[in-house]
Amino acid sequence: MTVSVIVPAKPYTDDIERAQVIxxxxxxxxxxxxxxxxxxxxxxxxxxxxxxxxxxxxxIDADMNIPKLDCNYLESFNYDLATAMYTSEYDSIPIVAxxxxxxxxxxFSFYGGFMWVRSHIxxxxxxxxxxxxxxxxxxxxxxxLGYRIEVFPFYVEHTRRFRWANAIGPTVTEEGIWGIP
Numbered sequence: 765m766t767v768s769v770i771v772p773a774k775p776y777t778d779d780i781e782r783a784q785v786i787x788x789x790x791x792x793x794x795x796x797x798x799x800x801x802x803x804x805x806x807x808x809x810x811x812x813x814x815x816x817x818x819x820x821x822x823x824i825d826a827d828m829n830i831p832k833l834d835c836n837y838l839e840s841f842n843y844d845l846a847t848a849m850y851t852s853e854y855d856s857i858p859i860v861a862x863x864x865x866x867x868x869x870x871x872f873s874f875y876g877g878f879m880w881v882r883s884h885i886x887x888x889x890x891x892x893x894x895x896x897x898x899x900x901x902x903x904x905x906x907x908x909l910g911y912r913i914e915v916f917p918f919y920v921e922h923t924r925r926f927r928w929a930n931a932i933g934p935t936v937t938e939e940g941i942w943g944i945p
Contacts, residue, residue: 765818765819765820765839766793766794766817766818766819766820767792767793767794767818767819767820767821767822767835767838767839768793768794768795768796768797768812768813768816768817768818768820768821768822768883769786769787769790769793769795769796769797769822769824769835770797770799770809770812770813770816770821770822770823770824771783771786771796771797771798771799771812771823771824771825771826772799772800772805772808772809772812772823772825772826772876773798773799773800773808773826774800774826775800777826778826779798779826779827780798780800780826782826782827783798783826786824786826786828786830789830789831789832789833790830790832790833790834790835791832791833791834791835792834792835792836793818793822793835794817794818795815795816795817795818797812797815797816798812799811799812799815802894804894804898805825805876805892805898805899806891806892806893806894806895806898807894809823809876809891809892810891810892813883813886813891816883818883819882819883819884820835820838820839820880820881820882820883821879821880821881821882821883821886822835822838822878822879822880823876823878823879823880823881824877824878824879824920825876825877825878825922827877827922827923828877828878828920828921828922828923829920829921829923830848830878830920830921831918831919831920833918838880838916841914841916843880843912843914843916844881844882844885844906844911844912844914845874845879845880845881845882845885845903845906845911845912845913845914846879846880846913846914846915846916847862847866847873847874847875847878847879847880847913847914847915847916848866848878848915848916848918848919848920849863849866849915849916849918849919849920850862850863850866850875850877850878850919850920850921850922851919851920851921851922852921852922852923853921854922859922862875866913866915867915869912869913869914869915870907870913871900871903871904871906871907871913872900872903873903873913873915874899874900874902874903874913875899875900876898876899877920877922878920879899880916881906885906885911888909889902889905889906889909
């Protein structure tokens with residue numbers, strides 16, 4: 765088994781430099797892809813996954829601080845989908861909610877900052893949809909198909925302020941609510 769790490773990045777911010785910090789914190793991955801495509805995280809994540817060669821995908825947002833991690837260690841858990849516990853100096857309410865959801869295996873725990881998914885599941889779901897809360901919506905589709913959402917036994921830190929508009933946004937699109945007709 766192998767791990768591809770995908771970091772969606774905005775090229776006009778410090779994301780590219782921050783991706784290097786993340787890269788330095790990881791070991792034993794097959795490829796590390798900094799994806800700058802598109803104007804939406806779903807587009808960048810999907811393009812990064814298209815380039816990936818690993819049997820497992822690890823999506824990490826550029827604004828995350830992560831502990832030193834060995835990708836072989838992550839694979840040893842044999843999870844289909846997983847996240848980590850979160851910390852943040854800025855926003856306690858969303859972080860506490862994410863952690864409670866993570867402990868219960870809820871799709872609402874699958875925030876974009878740190879997401880693990882098996883490549884075949886990602887392919888089966890046709891990746892992320894370009895919409896608000898695309899990460900949680902992706903996890904919801906996987907959960908409905910019977911995949912479990914697990915939590916790794918470590919914390920990652922979200923370093924930017926939480927923006928409710930990014931998380932909630934206009935969830936009703938031409939495809940329905942969260943793309944569900």
